[in-house]
Amino acid sequence: MTAHPTRRRFLLALAAALPVLVAGGWPAVARADDDDDHERARRLLRSGEIRPLSEILSSVERSVGGRVLDVDFERDDGRYVYELKMVMPSGRVREVTVDAATARVIKIEDD
Template sequence: MSRTLLIGLVGVCAAALLAVGSIAAPHEDGWHEEKSAYEMAREAVARGEALPLHDVRRRLQSVAPGKIVATHYEFEFERWVYEFKIVDRAGRLQKIHLDAKTGELVMQSDY
């Protein structure tokens, strides 16, 4: 088998694996069809499993004051978290993870 053909096959296999990964997403009680982060957060708030974003943003400002430049809702650290990217008062970009259910700080790091 030629090297070019082998590289092409590896590329096709890698693309197929990436495509499969986008069909389903991990969930604390198994796998589910992919939904937008907005939909998952909204449903979790309605079920009482997550705090509303405005409450978590208030908590964020007490933990790490700064300008919010990005917000994500995702499953990390074996729990659902709100991830914020902020520019702090010193001008540094920070990544902050707050527990979606409690608002507690999970992780804070320079980005």
């Protein structure tokens, strides 16, 4: 099965930009096809309601390990979360849900 061309372009762009985003603390979120989510995340970051993606990624990499493949930003059960699709050192792909305000891992599921 082939990824949708728009999603593929976004994933390639995210992969290329991830080191810059992590180093610079840019308030990136991963739904390039949804400008409303992106703008909402930027507003929330500026107001201090959520943490930067770079901080979330650093925290999750320390606590969970693995490499990020995809990032989604959404509202879930009344709070904003980052959903990270990650490949673990074992090769297993997992979805890690992180509270965007606290950087606390909420759940880890097999993808």
